[in-house]
Amino acid sequence: MKPRSIGLFDSGVGGLTVMKQLLRILPDESLIYYADTARLPYGEKSRETIIRYSIENAIFLLEKDIKMLVVACNTATAHALEKLQHIFKVPVIGTIEPGAKHAVEVSRQGRIAVLGTKGTIKSQCYQEAILKGNPDAFVLPIACPLFVPLVEEQYFSHPATRLIVQEYLKPIKEQRIDTILLGCTHYPLLKDLIQQEVGSDIAIIDSATACAQKVASLLAEKSSTGPTYRYYVSDDPVKFQKMGQTFLGIAIDHVESVHH
């Protein structure tokens, strides 16, 4: 019997920051990543549509005999996680609850800023998850709509990005925040710049790392054979490969394009 893999899906390359952490924490596990690039972005689509896409993505991965499903996408986690957990046998892990829980654990004063896309902030998913972990927490939500395009253009330490980080994070000092939660899979690529701007006294938690740690803690049956990594996309494989390597931190050898 060949070893079963862990499956991850996202609408694009963002979820590769979760995969990057899995590579680090679980170096022996085989991973399959599916990016539904033909139907991105998910951010603005309706709940019903997101649920339908998520079920389709999950079934694609389940047919590859995965032992665990990681929803490496905030929008899909917010709308479809419960539904996926309800209908599928394998454990299904999302990004929101692990990130929020870790932020609550790390925060000393319970003053937590959540950075996310407009859609994520508006959905209040992180705000609610943090208050569930600590009902006395003070949560400062900050929408950072320019972060995703800046990351996708690889402006990680560009002076323009620094100016925009400074502008978005102005309220952090005013509100005496002690912990920042990066609530978008693209944002870990700006973590160094953000840390420089806010100083080392403020802890920065990212959902990608917290999600990978949760996967590791839940993994009953670990692999011991050599790992394999496979990548599937629903649109152009070359574009995914090029941009994906930046997110993943290692080379992506082969991307297969599939239609469903």
Place this chain on the structure above:
Amino acid sequence: MKPRSIGLFDSGVGGLTVMKQLLRILPDESLIYYADTARLPYGEKSRETIIRYSIENAIFLLEKDIKMLVVACNTATAHALEKLQHIFKVPVIGTIEPGAKHAVEVSRQGRIAVLGTKGTIKSQCYQEAILKGNPDAFVLPIACPLFVPLVEEQYFSHPATRLIVQEYLKPIKEQRIDTILLGCTHYPLLKDLIQQEVGSDIAIIDSATACAQKVASLLAEKSSTGPTYRYYVSDDPVKFQKMGQTFLGIAIDHVESVHH
């Protein structure tokens, strides 16, 4: 008989920069704007899909008894203009040929830079249209992928935007460009900033204005009654209304949401 309107469509708010110029040049004409916001962005979709969407958008407007159709979208113009002109009786005007033609007329040395999204630059539609007008022209294509998100966040004169403009436009001076063609309907909102950066010796042409001038020149039967303006979207009307006013320059009173 009630006066017939001019119909415009785009995937989002961008085409409102064309409508803004129509309001200025043809103040007596009634206009109907349709934004296919449920299916945006068009930029990355296949040719076949863009053609199908464009035909559906055109039929929606034709059912409102328009006398002329304006494809106020670069992607739809690049892929679907000929098809629309072939199948519909009313005149169909796009953005690319009028913009390119105007740039060729204005340019003294025939050294023209085209600014556009990655998709528009890659399609070479403006490059080809300029060379058709002046086979000896030197065309410098510059993809400016961060301009659309910066405009949508209303960072029109933000220091970060200025830095990004400077970076994108570095080759302009090196290549002794005399004319810049703004080949994206969002870019007219950055025209002032770009002019400040390149200096007044370089002419800046925008496709939105050129397209509106072409509409005016082709209009056989002008209206003399009071104009009306109607707006339809295929997704959330409130979001369109808020952002649209910035692009249009006047208040948008009512936006109707339709599904087809």
